[in-house]
Amino acid sequence: MRKILAVIKREYLQIVRTKGFIIGTVLGPVAMAALIFIPMLIAMASGGEKKTVGVIDTTGEIFADLDQKLDYKMSDGSRRYTLSQVAPGSDIAAQRNGLSRKVLAKKLSAYIFIPADILTGGAAEYAALNVSDFDEVKRLNEALNAVVIEKRLKKEGLDPAKVAQYTRRVGLKTIKVTERGEQEDVGGTFVIAYVLVLILYMTLFFYGSIIMRGVIEEKSSRVVEVVLSSLRPFELMAGKILGIAAVGLTQYAIWALFGMAASRYGGMLAAGAVPGASGFKMATIPPYIFVYFVVFFILGYFLYSVLFATIGSMVNSEKEAQQLLFPISMLLVVPMLMMMLVLKSPSGSTSVVLSLIPFFAPILMLMRICVLLPPFSQIAASIGILILTIILLIWVAAKIYRVGILMYGKRPNIGEIVKWIRYK
């Protein structure tokens, strides 16, 4: 046991100390958070810019209301938009030309032209150096829109407040029916399932490849026989797989901490940056999903890492391994392709059968659990089948591994591998 521990320690430290791991684990979420929060912070910071906007109101009745509507405050309480009315002259074109020059000379931030027919369908014009600030254009547009609609309604003798009340949008809440009662779904089910399954898929592949590379490295550096003069091939394989599993769990733990921090403080940050974001509901994930996620990660990891380790033992180089990797990649890709089918009908017989096939189970059963909790008997059956498959696979793989790691030269064919399994 002490020998296996030494191998676990070596594998763990070898990976955890690499730049790749540190970057992937720590900087990954930091970069992701940065991608989300930096634009928010920039938006918040750029909110400090005061704007003076010229308005040519040819109707003469919009300006006052618009000025009142565009009441965005700066952090110090002063107005953000200062509107300056330009009385329409006889030569509108020349007047607009003049305003354009003022914008170019940065004496004005922008100007708005309101045509005489705006109440009957004409479009206003917004002219500025930068017209790609969507938020700003949207703010101006909304304010103008509200003012114009109010005017139109009043002209027809309607009460704008009442009309707003009558035309309020109808909401459609989605309710997820579960055995624990009805739960309001905030649109997270699909996203959660997708994200979890994607994480599972990527990490199974990623850690499997690390194990395979490790085995190939031990073979090609010829250190393996030195190691085998101290311990059993099985101990080496087990130590490797457990060591890398520890790496994976470390990475998950760090990500989980990031995730918790993000959901705790991210909401506050978002609320500070975007008014109205405080009402945004974080999707709540039932804890049992996490439990199953960890269970299926561990089982899937053992299943696939044994396969990857075996392939590593059979080849001489990573290049050679690529061909053998193809069938394994298929085993991982097929359930990803079946995902949509399972999503649409999670308890259909096809989904049930697929999620019981051991090589698909980690991904598809987890998917089903996320979308619509299947009967426990089915989950237990898939876990049971997985465990049996893993035991069987380890038994066969250990026999191939112990011969393969000492074989150099030609890649073995199926017949030779069957022979290896029969060696005493």
Added chain:
Amino acid sequence: MNALEIENVSKRFGDFCAVRNLSFRIPRGTIYGLLGPNGAGKTTTIRMVMNILIPDDGGIKVLDRRMDEAMKAHVGYLPEDRGLYPKMKVGEMMLFLAEIKGMTKVKAKPAIDRWLERLDLGEWRGKKVEALSKGMQQKIQFIVTVLHEQDLIILDEPFAGLDPLNVKLIKDIMLEFKDKGKTIIFSTHRMEQVEMICDNICLLNKARMVLEGSLQEIKKRYGKNTVVLDYEGDGGFVKDLPEVVKVDDYGRSMEIKLRDKADPQSLLRSLVGRVRVHRFEIQEPSLNAIFIDNVGVDHEKDTSGH
């Protein structure tokens, strides 16, 4: 008391028989040469001794105990196919290899330091293995093998890739171990090295043992039927002389095997006048000649059989 007892051991891989009915014993405190051409079954034999491979038949006793997984810790093994972890630091890697051999950290650390100093590698402890020259890596490999100073040490081509100074250094350590009563199994293709340091040898060819015993006795068995000749001139005629069975010609020197009861003096008479003789010495055959004799004959038999 024997350091190693191999009794009727056989190992097959599918239809291929790598070792057939092998038996020999190695007395404690000796250096034993395990010899044979490539593919003779040496590595398979050593791997079975190390419990890396399990024999199909027969038994192996190491240090008077049946070989099993726990006994691995009592045997040091430097394989021919050897290597180190290139990305690890020298000190950490040595500690890892010591730990899986069952050594505790407390015992391993001072031993590693002592050996690194002795082989002049102290300053490399914190460097990555891949930064070391091939010769240095060889020395690290040797240290890792003997770190525990086990009672049985197996060295497969320990001098490969070393300069003469380091060869002497390692050879002296081997002899020092022998003086301390340790047993060394030494496998190599360099017969002159075997002649210098081995007490007993075993010669394998095509999965079978063809010679075994004390080096001195084996040589005596062959008798003084060999002439070593240092010469100048065209020596091509020598192999056709009636006294001669076989010649190993090296250009300026040749090893001549005489026919049974042939008189060396008549050979000398035939030589004088045709080549300049610098040295003419009657002696036992070299191990090299014995090796070629045994393995070569077998090879010929084998090809004629096909």
